[in-house]
Amino acid sequence: MELYLELTKDIRFTEGLKSCMNCGICTAICPAAEFYDYDPRIIACTVQSKDNKKIEELLKSETIWYCGECMSCKTRCPRGNTPGLIIMALRNLSQELGFFTESEKGRQQLAIKRTVGENVVYKGYCVLPESLIPELHPELGPVGEWIYENSGEVYKRVGANYKGDGEGALRKIPQESLDEIYRIFEITGGFDRFDKIEHFSKIKAESMGFPEGGDDYSDYVNHIFTTNNGKHNRQ
Amino acid sequence: MKREGKIQVWKDYQKEIADDHYFYVRSCIRQNFFPGAEQTFLKILRSELGKDICENPHHTSCSGIAYHADVVPFDTIQTIAARQFALMTEAGYQNFAVSCITSFGIYSEIIETWKEYPSELEKIRNYLKRATGREFEVPQNVAHASDIVYKFREDIANKKKFPLINQQTGQPLKIVEHIGCHYSKMFPAKGVGGAEFPNVLVGMIESWGGEVVDYPERRHCCGFGFRQYLVMSNRGYSVSNSRKKFESMEPYKPDAILCNCPGCPMFMDRWQYVIEEMEGKTYGENGQGIPVLTYEELAGLVLGYDPWDLGLQMHQTNCEPLLDKIGIQYDSSLKYAGKDGKLIGKPAMVGC
Numbered sequence: 001m002e003l004y005l006e007l008t009k010d011i012r013f014t015e016g017l018k019s020c021m022n023c024g025i026c027t028a029i030c031p032a033a034e035f036y037d038y039d040p041r042i043i044a045c046t047v048q049s050k051d052n053k054k055i056e057e058l059l060k061s062e063t064i065w066y067c068g069e070c071m072s073c074k075t076r077c078p079r080g081n082t083p084g085l086i087i088m089a090l091r092n093l094s095q096e097l098g099f100f101t102e103s104e105k106g107r108q109q110l111a112i113k114r115t116v117g118e119n120v121v122y123k124g125y126c127v128l129p130e131s132l133i134p135e136l137h138p139e140l141g142p143v144g145e146w147i148y149e150n151s152g153e154v155y156k157r158v159g160a161n162y163k164g165d166g167e168g169a170l171r172k173i174p175q176e177s178l179d180e181i182y183r184i185f186e187i188t189g190g191f192d193r194f195d196k197i198e199h200f201s202k203i204k205a206e207s208m209g210f211p212e213g214g215d216d217y218s219d220y221v222n223h224i225f226t227t228n229n230g231k232h233n234r235q
Numbered sequence: 236m237k238r239e240g241k242i243q244v245w246k247d248y249q250k251e252i253a254d255d256h257y258f259y260v261r262s263c264i265r266q267n268f269f270p271g272a273e274q275t276f277l278k279i280l281r282s283e284l285g286k287d288i289c290e291n292p293h294h295t296s297c298s299g300i301a302y303h304a305d306v307v308p309f310d311t312i313q314t315i316a317a318r319q320f321a322l323m324t325e326a327g328y329q330n331f332a333v334s335c336i337t338s339f340g341i342y343s344e345i346i347e348t349w350k351e352y353p354s355e356l357e358k359i360r361n362y363l364k365r366a367t368g369r370e371f372e373v374p375q376n377v378a379h380a381s382d383i384v385y386k387f388r389e390d391i392a393n394k395k396k397f398p399l400i401n402q403q404t405g406q407p408l409k410i411v412e413h414i415g416c417h418y419s420k421m422f423p424a425k426g427v428g429g430a431e432f433p434n435v436l437v438g439m440i441e442s443w444g445g446e447v448v449d450y451p452e453r454r455h456c457c458g459f460g461f462r463q464y465l466v467m468s469n470r471g472y473s474v475s476n477s478r479k480k481f482e483s484m485e486p487y488k489p490d491a492i493l494c495n496c497p498g499c500p501m502f503m504d505r506w507q508y509v510i511e512e513m514e515g516k517t518y519g520e521n522g523q524g525i526p527v528l529t530y531e532e533l534a535g536l537v538l539g540y541d542p543w544d545l546g547l548q549m550h551q552t553n554c555e556p557l558l559d560k561i562g563i564q565y566d567s568s569l570k571y572a573g574k575d576g577k578l579i580g581k582p583a584m585v586g587c
Contacts, residue, residue: 015351068460068472069460070420105469117306127300139509141508154573157574158549190311228468
């Protein structure tokens with residue numbers, strides 16, 4: 001498979017890579033490049049080379065998962081490139097081909113699919129108060145814990161309509177609307193993406209010694225959600 | 236840059252913001268963390284400004300966080316956006332008002348894609364019709380909710396109960412602003428003032444009596460980074476980027492941080508608590524944090540709304556130092572009360 005050709009089928013790629021002259025201003029402005037061992041200039045340089053072997057290495061690497069998609073690179077590139085869009089196309093292809101499970105950061109896609117992804121389809125929200133479990137979100141602090149434990153009262157106090165019918169913040173999305181979102185996922189490839197993430201993740205989980213058990217690889221999900229090998233950061 | 240230069244840049248990036256009749260779409264993050272801010276926005280538009288703004292309970296998440304965490308394909312999010320536009324069209328509206336910055340960036344990206352690639356628009360029309368039977372018109376005007384508050388900032392100033400003046404010194408309050416990355420970094424023409432010198436929050440602060448304080452890392456991302464926060468083991472990225480901003484703004488002794496993105500104020504509020512826990516470091520006066528506000532909350536304070544109606548009790552970093560400076564009276568005993576004063580307990584610890 002000509003991987004460069006596959007990338008050019010993604011509008012984000014064709015819009016994101018015009019012609020890179022390797023000036024590195026994207027790297028200078030990039031929040032990810034300050035924190036991770038990451039250099040968007042090299043990403044643009046690698047895909048621009050059209051070298052199939054190097055692009056495959058990129059698709060299997062940790063590197064493509066370091067970007068935060070803030071798109072600060074778009075603002076500053078003198079050639080109108082957007083490395084953040086190139087990254088989105090690379091991540092898309094990495095998941096299509098199952099290469100994402102070859103890296104610690106890539107494997108995290110299963111945890112994201114099972115939380116935020118499924119929330120969109122089945123609840124109509126990316127995030128919900130009941131998903132902000134204090135043990136998983138210690139950064140939300142004692143106030144976050146107080147909100148979690150008193151959610152009904154707290155949200156009512158500030159005028160939200162938590163789990164209620166009709167309009168308002170955190171209303172229950174009507175079932176007929178959720179059915180429409182479900183159909184959209186069926187027709188547009190949303191569920192195909194989900195299925196590929198599940199399929200390749202299960203193969204990886206088995207190979208890493210995480211059995212399915214009766215809980216749909218929950219030990220594997222916990223592992224990818226919390227594991228950091230400490231080798232990702234800029235030294 | 237000299238102020239004259241900034242004014243010229245701002246003139247080059249003046250976007251059209253509809254005057255009335257908005258179809259409102261909410262933000263997942265704002266609903267979870269600052270639902271009072273959205274309620275305040277609607278109250279200001281309807282009660283203070285007499286504007287028509289419609290909300291349809293059938294609208295959903297745009298799926299933007301899942302899209303930028305790369306689990307939702309482009310075709311899928313385009314069709315979800317098209318469904319929101321269909322709800323707007325069916326309700327008889329043409330002006331789309333967006334609560335979320337991620338969503339605002341999504342809608343901007345999708346509409347620009349449809350302009351560049353008309354075949355994409357036709358494909359999405361077909362997908363939406365097959366999935367839902369719905370049809371849609373592309374909005375004539377897309378504005379972020381902060382654009383709308385910016386547009387009517389002088390009307391709000393004319394009704395103000397509390398100017399942004401430090402009552403203890405008589406000086407304007409010093410406020411740093413933080414613009415959500417997806418407001419204008421991707422499409423500078425979509426934001427008031429462009430990407431380099433956004434004026435949307437500056438305009439509010441100055442109209443309401445405050446002083447904007449510049450700082451070196453003003454345009455640096457708060458560190459959300461989508462997957463970099465969503466996955467627990469990645470959150471070092473998120474807190475490190477917020478920390479970089481706090482360190483940069485600290486020498487300028489800001490009285491508050493003002494944000495127009497739903498996520499940024501949550502992170503800049505909570506990460507101050509985390510940094511205090513990890514390093515014992517605080518960035519505000521007297522060992523406290525710097526209060527972080529949304530623009531709706533700030534507008535509400537200026538208009539004299541009760542801080543607990545606005546939802547300031549949902550912040551981890553105490554906002555009382557700012558309220559005291561403005562001279563706003565509040566009842567501390569009701570801060571953590573439920574509706575109608577019902578006692579529901581208090582957080583184990585507040586502040587940072």
